[in-house]
Amino acid sequence: MSKRIDVKDLNVYYGNFLAVEDVNINIQAKSVTAFIGPSGCGKSTFLRTLNRMHEVLPGARVEGEVLLDGDNLYGPGVDPVTVRTQVGMVFQRPNPFPTMSIRDNVLAGVKLNNKKISKGAADALVEKSLVGANLWNEVKDRLDKPGSGLSGGQQQRLCIARAIAVEPQVILMDEPCSALDPISTLAVEDLINELKDQYTVVIVTHNMQQAARVSDKTAFFNIAGTGKPGKLIEFADTTSIFNNPSQKATEDYVSGRFG
Amino acid sequence: MTTNSLTTSQGAGRAGDKVFSGAAMAAGCLILAVLFGVALFLVVQAIPALTAPAADIQGGHGFFAYIAPIVVGTLIAAVIALVIATPVAIGVALFISHYAPRRLAAGLGYVVDLLAAIPSVVYGAWGAAFLAKEISPAYDWLATYLGWIPIFEGPASATGKTILTAGIVLSVMVLPIITSLSREIFLQTPKLHEEAALALGATRWEMIKMAVLPFGRPGIISAIMLGLGRALGETMAVALVLSSGVLTASLIQSGNQTIAAEIALNFPEASGLKVNTLIAAGLVLFVITLGVNMIARWIITRHKEFSGAN
Amino acid sequence: MTATVVRKRSALTKGQLPKFAPYIVLAVALVVAAAIMALIGFNAFGWGIVAAILFAVGLVSWSGAVEGARKAKDKLATCLVVGAFLIALLPLISVIVTVLINGIPGLITPGFLGTSMNGVTGAFDNKAAEEGAPVLGGIYHALMGTIQITLLATVISVPVGLLTSIYLVEYGNDRPLARAITFFVDVMTGIPSIVAGLFAAAFFFAIVGPGTKTGAVAAVALSVLMIPVVVRSSEEMLKIVPNELREASYALGVRKWRTITKVVIPTAISGIASGVTLAIARVIGETAPILVTAGFATTINNNVFGGWMASLPTFIYTQILNPTSPSNPGPSDQRAWGAALVLIILVMLLNLGARLIARMFAPKTGR
Numbered sequence: 003m004s005k006r007i008d009v010k011d012l013n014v015y016y017g018n019f020l021a022v023e024d025v026n027i028n029i030q031a032k033s034v035t036a037f038i039g040p041s042g043c044g045k046s047t048f049l050r051t052l053n054r055m056h057e058v059l060p061g062a063r064v065e066g067e068v069l070l071d072g073d074n075l076y077g078p079g080v081d082p083v084t085v086r087t088q089v090g091m092v093f094q095r096p097n098p099f100p101t102m103s104i105r106d107n108v109l110a111g112v113k114l115n116n117k118k119i120s121k122g123a124a125d126a127l128v129e130k131s132l133v134g135a136n137l138w139n140e141v142k143d144r145l146d147k148p149g150s151g152l153s154g155g156q157q158q159r160l161c162i163a164r165a166i167a168v169e170p171q172v173i174l175m176d177e178p179c180s181a182l183d184p185i186s187t188l189a190v191e192d193l194i195n196e197l198k199d200q201y202t203v204v205i206v207t208h209n210m211q212q213a214a215r216v217s218d219k220t221a222f223f224n225i226a227g228t229g230k231p232g233k234l235i236e237f238a239d240t241t242s243i244f245n246n247p248s249q250k251a252t253e254d255y256v257s258g259r260f261g
Numbered sequence: 262m263t264t265n266s267l268t269t270s271q272g273a274g275r276a277g278d279k280v281f282s283g284a285a286m287a288a289g290c291l292i293l294a295v296l297f298g299v300a301l302f303l304v305v306q307a308i309p310a311l312t313a314p315a316a317d318i319q320g321g322h323g324f325f326a327y328i329a330p331i332v333v334g335t336l337i338a339a340v341i342a343l344v345i346a347t348p349v350a351i352g353v354a355l356f357i358s359h360y361a362p363r364r365l366a367a368g369l370g371y372v373v374d375l376l377a378a379i380p381s382v383v384y385g386a387w388g389a390a391f392l393a394k395e396i397s398p399a400y401d402w403l404a405t406y407l408g409w410i411p412i413f414e415g416p417a418s419a420t421g422k423t424i425l426t427a428g429i430v431l432s433v434m435v436l437p438i439i440t441s442l443s444r445e446i447f448l449q450t451p452k453l454h455e456e457a458a459l460a461l462g463a464t465r466w467e468m469i470k471m472a473v474l475p476f477g478r479p480g481i482i483s484a485i486m487l488g489l490g491r492a493l494g495e496t497m498a499v500a501l502v503l504s505s506g507v508l509t510a511s512l513i514q515s516g517n518q519t520i521a522a523e524i525a526l527n528f529p530e531a532s533g534l535k536v537n538t539l540i541a542a543g544l545v546l547f548v549i550t551l552g553v554n555m556i557a558r559w560i561i562t563r564h565k566e567f568s569g570a571n
Numbered sequence: 572m573t574a575t576v577v578r579k580r581s582a583l584t585k586g587q588l589p590k591f592a593p594y595i596v597l598a599v600a601l602v603v604a605a606a607i608m609a610l611i612g613f614n615a616f617g618w619g620i621v622a623a624i625l626f627a628v629g630l631v632s633w634s635g636a637v638e639g640a641r642k643a644k645d646k647l648a649t650c651l652v653v654g655a656f657l658i659a660l661l662p663l664i665s666v667i668v669t670v671l672i673n674g675i676p677g678l679i680t681p682g683f684l685g686t687s688m689n690g691v692t693g694a695f696d697n698k699a700a701e702e703g704a705p706v707l708g709g710i711y712h713a714l715m716g717t718i719q720i721t722l723l724a725t726v727i728s729v730p731v732g733l734l735t736s737i738y739l740v741e742y743g744n745d746r747p748l749a750r751a752i753t754f755f756v757d758v759m760t761g762i763p764s765i766v767a768g769l770f771a772a773a774f775f776f777a778i779v780g781p782g783t784k785t786g787a788v789a790a791v792a793l794s795v796l797m798i799p800v801v802v803r804s805s806e807e808m809l810k811i812v813p814n815e816l817r818e819a820s821y822a823l824g825v826r827k828w829r830t831i832t833k834v835v836i837p838t839a840i841s842g843i844a845s846g847v848t849l850a851i852a853r854v855i856g857e858t859a860p861i862l863v864t865a866g867f868a869t870t871i872n873n874n875v876f877g878g879w880m881a882s883l884p885t886f887i888y889t890q891i892l893n894p895t896s897p898s899n900p901g902p903s904d905q906r907a908w909g910a911a912l913v914l915i916i917l918v919m920l921l922n923l924g925a926r927l928i929a930r931m932f933a934p935k936t937g938r
Contacts, residue, residue, distance in 0.1 A: 055818065058817070070267070073265045074267075080268055081267070083824050085824075086822055090823070097815035097819045099816060111823035111824060114829050114830070115826075116829070168823055280828075281827075285734045289735045289738040289749070291731055292731070292759070295798070299795070302774050303770060349659055350655075355655075356655065360652050360653065373659065375663060376659070378852060378918050379666055381858060381859075382911070383856070383887070386887060386891055436659060466644055466645040466647075467645070469648070494763020494765065497888065500888075521763060521859065528772075528862070540769055540772075546765070551758060554758050554760075554761035562754075
């Protein structure tokens with residue numbers, strides 16, 4: 003239940019503005035890959051192209067190929083909706099649906115797509131997903147309460163449960179802990195460690211310690227200056243990125259000399 | 262790999278997207294069509310009146326001679342309404358935005374909105390039954406002491422059912438429109454400007470003069486224009502309050518007529534060419550209010566682009 | 572530390588009027604105004620006006636003498652602004668009092684809500700006015716007409732208005748078409764109601780035949796007035812739905828139209844519903860468009876697609892302007908005011924309902 007991602011010669015544009023230039027990267031299945039880099043270097047933009055969520059932003063488009071186990075996401079006739087059921091996403095700020103209960107939030111991906119599901123199967127899916135998101139014990143007695151009543155960290159784990167209930171191959175996380183306090187962050191990081199047993203996880207983070215803690219491989223993105231496109235500078239095992247990077251820019255960044 | 266597993270579509274989903282976005286766009290286009298239709302049908306039904314021989318039109322001197330006095334009457338009523346409503350409305354807006362205790366402000370805004378909620382026919386009935394009676398002594402006074410001014414020339418109407426009364430009722434009806442728009446603009450005044458003025462030692466009024474009013478000027482102007490649009494097109498306040506007649510300079514005698522009231526009073530019993538004449542009058546009113554509203558909206562849009570607020 | 576200077580007034584309050592100054596001036600103004608009014612004949616309204624003017628003059632000149640011209644100007648502005656608000660309250664209070672005083676006798680007349688004007692002629696009204704017989708006739712037909720016409724107008728306006736706002740917010744993306752729609756919706760809010768009525772009339776005259784007057788024509792006229800209100804309020808509500816919710820839904824592989832119908836609209840439903848209620852409140856009191864499209868009826872007509880139809884506003888209008896008995900308009904006036912009271916109650920209930928809806932269906936929070 004997890005697929006690898008191979009990106010070939012990918013350019014991302016906003017209108018005529020080249021935001022990310024010429025990315026080539028191979029992300030292994032069942033691993034955690036972290037994207038780090040200074041603000042505005044295009045790492046979040048690039049992450050969104052991995053499940054075509056960038057298309058929601060007006061004017062955004064890509065050139066190049068993203069292969070999910072060999073299938074091109076941008077091939078002719080590919081439906082972005084199908085892509086997104088295979089590649090799930092968790093956002094910066096926890097965003098449970100305010101009109102739905104905890105249970106309905108977990109089932110959102112199924113119910114919103116109008117798939118028929120028996121009550122027993124639904125219950126099993128809710129429990130499995132919440133257990134998978136390390137949230138089951140905290141909410142099992144109040145599944146019918148609104149999801150917005152949970153704490154920030156619980157909400158974020160609810161969003162992860164919602165994402166894995168769709169049974170995706172890959173989970174993308176866009177700075178999932180930046181709105182959380184340290185304790186909630188720890189809970190989510192523990193969860194990421196468990197998720198990689200089943201899923202391919204890609205995480206964008208501003209926090210280098212977090213990248214070092216959770217990821218197997220790390221990609222460093224950088225930007226030459228305002229108005230210039232972001233680029234992938236270096237992609238290697240996390241330990242080598244943080245301990246003996248091959249690029250000067252990477253070394254400057256991870257040692258805190260800039261950014 | 263030759264087949265892409267991602268192309269296997271989920272059946273009816275895509276069609277649903279197309280149908281839904283198509284319906285949404287169709288609804289939007291329908292609105293444009295309706296507005297176009299308003300203009301088209303009014304023109305089509307008005308043409309017989311515009312092309313008919315002058316003698317067949319009511320009054321016997323053609324459509325222009327028929328419409329001119331009531332256009333002037335409409336303008337007179339609207340101007341009276343604005344002259345009264347504008348200062349009061351701006352005062353009320355300032356009161357709610359900058360003077361009232363913050364906790365009361367929302368409630369007071371609601372009270373002013375209640376003014377807008379009262380149906381026009383009730384205002385008309387109130388104007389005819391209460392205001393006209395109560396205000397006629399004041400008209401006598403005006404005729405006696407200020408009668409040398411043409412607009413207050415006597416003898417004053419004994420019933421009080423004059424264009425001035427109608428204008429006052431109209432002013433009550435446009436007041437909430439001007440108030441709510443100005444209030445919104447006043448509340449958008451950049452806090453920094455206000456605080457800068459206060460930090461310089463300005464009194465509250467000086468702060469309003471320095472920061473709030475200059476910022477809100479385009480908003481106030483367009484609010485007044487929208488109020489004008491409403492005053493021009495309002496029917497009941499005039500139809501019930503004014504005892505209509507020929508165009509008269511004096512505001513405190515009976516006489517004058519507005520387009521909207523002319524239509525309302527005559528349309529139900531009209532037939533034949535008279536119907537076309539009234540629809541033509543409606544077309545004139547439509548064109549006038551359309552122009553006024555478009556100018557008002559244009560001012561608002563231009564202001565939005567320049568203020569950088571949105 | 573020992574010799575703290577004991578001062579009665581801080582340097583910061585020097586040259587200011589004491590806090591109680593306005594109350595003193597107010598008391599003096601009220602007394603003097605009462606004296607003046609006693610000389611020229613007392614009435615409460617005049618007393619209030621004279622006292623207000625005296626209060627403003629007194630406070631401003633006192634402030635001018637003690638605090639200087641700038642503070643005096645500030646006080647004057649405050650007086651004018653507060654005065655404007657009080658002036659604006661006068662017509663509101665006056666209208667409500669007038670309608671209550673005149674309307675209650677009509678409303679409590681037996682059969683007022685339950686009967687129509689069918690068969691009620693001037694003879695009955697003359698009898699009522701001259702011999703004190705009970706006032707006959709009621710507003711049942713008008714009430715039913717208003718409800719049916721407004722309901723039909725709502726059924727037309729809500730789908731069109733809601734879909735348009737969805738187009739503007741979710742699909743428009745600032746395209747020329749979306750900009751045109753936004754602009755013309757704004758312009759449409761300014762169409763005079765009588766012109767909307769004429770449009771519907773002219774439209775049906777051209778399509779169905781000259782002189783077509785039914786409840787449905789009136790409903791079309793009201794829709795022209797109602798649609799822009801629904802579009803604007805729904806648009807505002809859809810805009811405040813956070814984009815994050817849409818993205819969350821897309822990321823789950825949910826299609827756009829399902830995202831809109833299952834996530835965006837449910838989140839905004841309370842605001843949309845309250846906006847629709849306010850739009851209904853706005854058109855339910857419209858008189859002029861119904862006047863030129865539905866004619867006058869004195870009997871109950873439950874078919875919006877055939878025959879003339881009465882409504883509360885046109886009932887009020889005709890009862891005042893063309894009393895059932897021209898020689899004795901009293902009973903007609905009584906019915907008109909009773910109907911006005913009912914209409915105001917309806918409008919206020921709708922306004923109140925809108926607020927309740929907004930509160931009740933608001934997304935639940937809390938644990």
